[in-house]
Amino acid sequence: MSKATLKTIAKYTGLSVTTVSRALKDGDDVKQPTKDKVKAAAEYLGYRPNLSGVGLRTGINYNICAILPVTKPGDIVGDVGTLALISGLTAGLEGTPFHLTVLPLEPDQDPLESVKYAVENSLAGGIIFNLTRTQDERVTYLYEQNVPFVTFGQTEMTVDHAFVDIDNYDIGYQAAKYLYEKGCRNIKLISSSQEYTYAWHKYYGVKRASMEFGTKFDKDFDVIFDTDVNNYRSFSKALMEQNDAPDGIICGSEISACGVIAGVQDAGKVIGNDVAIIAVETCDLPSFFIPPIPGLRQDMHSVGTKLSEFIVKSIEGTPISKLKYVEKTSLHLREGHYIIENV
The missing domain is CATH 3.40.50.2300 (Response regulator)
Structure with a gap:
């Protein structure tokens, strides 16, 4: 089938090319039933506007x-x-x-x-x-x-x-608040590089929650930037084997959470007893982790x-x-x- 054009629609509907063109542009001088008729015909015939031609006429790059x-x-x-x-x-x-x-x-x-x-x-x-x-x-x-x-x-x-x-400020605040309300007092935030604005927003959100709960949270000691981590599994294992191991971890993504969960278990720690984990997520992947972990969902x-x-x-x-x-x-x-x- 050849490509549908304004002339094709005009012939199919019995209308003029000018009326068809104005209808497709929702022109005020075209009645709604005519617009509906033209648009239905355009859809049926598979009409697509020639963007190169439209761009030349309007000066707009589409x-x-x-x-x-x-x-x-x-x-x-x-x-x-x-x-x-x-x-x-x-x-x-x-x-x-x-x-x-x-x-x-x-x-x-x-x-x-x-x-x-x-x-x-x-x-x-x-x-x-x-x-x-x-x-x-x-x-x-x-x-x-x-x-x-x-x-x-x-x-x-x-x-x-x-x-x-x-x-992201609210993400940091809600994630930290969740952990503090579960009894955590020594939490870590796994964050993207500090060169990004949203990383700072998230940090300040966690900081606010720590102040409300009367706990200490320091950027230099309690934030783990992903630029400093090559392997989340080995990193979290070493982290959990320290004397001052965290009892709460905020993961910046499902992927970092996956590695952290594995590393915690490699260290012989029990998620839910020794440490609580919450993730920033974009899908339902954390529901398949063992154990499942809560998350703040980004749509x-x-x-x-x-x-x-x-x-x-x-x-x-x-x-x-x-x-x-x-x-x-x-x-x-x-x-x-x-x-x-x-x-």
Whole structure:
């Protein structure tokens, strides 16, 4: 079957090409029943607008470029939330003329390099990127180039920009509060690199909870950055064999939690008696751990959808003040969650 065009729809519906075009654009001068008829015909005939032609007429690049990090060499699973994020990014563009391109960011690649590549090669009318830093040069560059963008994560810059984020301050607070309420008094936070803004938000959330419960929590002694860990299993085994072994651990992902659980058990410790563990999660994987552990669930599909919605609105001229969103996580308790007896 040849590719459907406006003329194809016009012939099928008995309407003029002009009416079909206006109906597909939701023109105010076209009645709703006609719009519904045209859109139904377009769907049935498999019509897709010629984005190159539309772009030439409107001056808009209808490609959205999401720059996302790829799996590091040696990673067993990678980031299990990436697929849900991409699925959400795609869903957020449904019903619009925009389409998604994912540009991989290699582990040792300069993050600004990918952004410049997308801009200098006119790959996108709008850019989405994550792993934001407090002072992020990608934000400055895109602002100066006048390219619409939305960040997954916040910064602490004077440049006002659109963003979607997860409330990592609340994650840190809720995770630590959960452990303290279970009787833990010596907890550790496994965190992403301190170069990222969300790592600091999470730390301050844990710090707040520690102050409320009258316990000590110090960045230099109680935060474990993943850049300092090559193998979570061996690392946690050594950690639990220390005299001052923690009685509570906050894992930054399902993958780190998997390694920590194995290392704790290698050290001959019992999860639930010697140490409590809670994870930041993007799926139900922690329910399959032995024992199952509670988690604070991030809805990456929802985040991806919101990111796409915001980049489209940014391109269309929506004020930045209306393009800022922080999503809460939900606590998932599971059978076998435990209480640490504080001696």
